[in-house]
Amino acid sequence: MKMQQFDITVIGAGVAGLVCAQQLQQTGYSVVVLEKSRGVGGRMATRRVSATRADHGVRYLEPTGKFLQQLINFLENKNNGPSSESILQLWTDKIYELTQSRGQLLVPKRCYVTPQGMNSVGKFLAEGLEIWFSRRVENMKPTAEKNWHLNLEITNDAATEKPTQVISRAVVVAIPAPQALMILEQPTAEIPSEFLQRLGLVEYDPCITVMAGYSPAIYENLPQWRAIAFANDEYLAWVGFDSSKRPQPSQPVFVIQSSAKFATTHLDTTDLQPVGQELLEHTAKQLLPWFKSPEWLQVHQWGYAFCRQPLTVSCLTTELPLPLVGAGDWCGGDNIEGAFASGLAAANWVNSQLENLLLPGESFLSQI
Numbered sequence: 108m109k110m111q112q113f114d115i116t117v118i119g120a121g122v123a124g125l126v127c128a129q130q131l132q133q134t135g136y137s138v139v140v141l142e143k144s145r146g147v148g149g150r151m152a153t154r155r156v157s158a159t160r161a162d163h164g165v166r167y168l169e170p171t172g173k174f175l176q177q178l179i180n181f182l183e184n185k186n187n188g189p190s191s192e193s194i195l196q197l198w199t200d201k202i203y204e205l206t207q208s209r210g211q212l213l214v215p216k217r218c219y220v221t222p223q224g225m226n227s228v229g230k231f232l233a234e235g236l237e238i239w240f241s242r243r244v245e246n247m248k249p250t251a252e253k254n255w256h257l258n259l260e261i262t263n264d265a266a267t268e269k270p271t272q273v274i275s276r277a278v279v280v281a282i283p284a285p286q287a288l289m290i291l292e293q294p295t296a297e298i299p300s301e302f303l304q305r306l307g308l309v310e311y312d313p314c315i316t317v318m319a320g321y322s323p324a325i326y327e328n329l330p331q332w333r334a335i336a337f338a339n340d341e342y343l344a345w346v347g348f349d350s351s352k353r354p355q356p357s358q359p360v361f362v363i364q365s366s367a368k369f370a371t372t373h374l375d376t377t378d379l380q381p382v383g384q385e386l387l388e389h390t391a392k393q394l395l396p397w398f399k400s401p402e403w404l405q406v407h408q409w410g411y412a413f414c415r416q417p418l419t420v421s422c423l424t425t426e427l428p429l430p431l432v433g434a435g436d437w438c439g440g441d442n443i444e445g446a447f448a449s450g451l452a453a454a455n456w457v458n459s460q461l462e463n464l465l466l467p468g469e470s471f472l473s474q475i
Contacts, residue, residue: 130471147233
């Protein structure tokens, strides 16, 4: 299939990749975003389940830094398409934390969610961008014309409308560091060893998410809390009353997320349904007996859920053999705030390597 050429290729449609792509496109560069899945947002993910939705990745947004505060303020005042409701709304101002030593603690925390699902934030950040879904980068190499040449694999047989080769002057790799390493450590890429070594220092913890729907009959016995975080539990990290985020839910839906220790023991497990049931049975012992008896359950495994060992730089760069930058929550922080800042930093660096134009900076949100 014929190739297509852009100024910049961004690999990954998570927060860092989308923020970076918006900055560069709004400046005037031609940009393409390559995403191996069928949707945007990365771990800010929502799944359609049993006529409803469940957030099985990022649980909520919290104003922990200036970039997230700006994003929250903006989305609180922006309507969701034809609907009159805001994209983002306050879900709760407190969560509970269950500890073995001190019992149940009330933790003040302003948690913002999107009633249509947390991936709505990614959809907003993706507006107007050229995104090729179901495209995994197989390899990339520099050409004699001083461009990057990327070969792409189609990950969904139905997604055949785009080329499988891309040429660009610069590349932004905005995916988890271990996935980036698999692309960049190939000899054809000619990446400096120091860049690869720093990528290899980044470590992640896995997580298993269970989405479970229950009979409407349990509405009489529902807890008063919206979410409970678990400290030092060998099985659990989080239990959230997910359907309380939705307008007029048809049934109670809960999202249960495992501890890193529990997820690590199941990294090679192919049938995750029994694993999900095991988590629900443990949740039932910790909270309420009916947790072990859902009407339905779905399980998702995140191999790179939480960055445990991020780098101390806002983005990882090299000019050799051609402009290349790594960005994400594994640069300068281990959360969405860090990913946002890393996307901005990556755009600034790429711009400095190309035309050095005036970037929109933090005001880019108003242009989407």
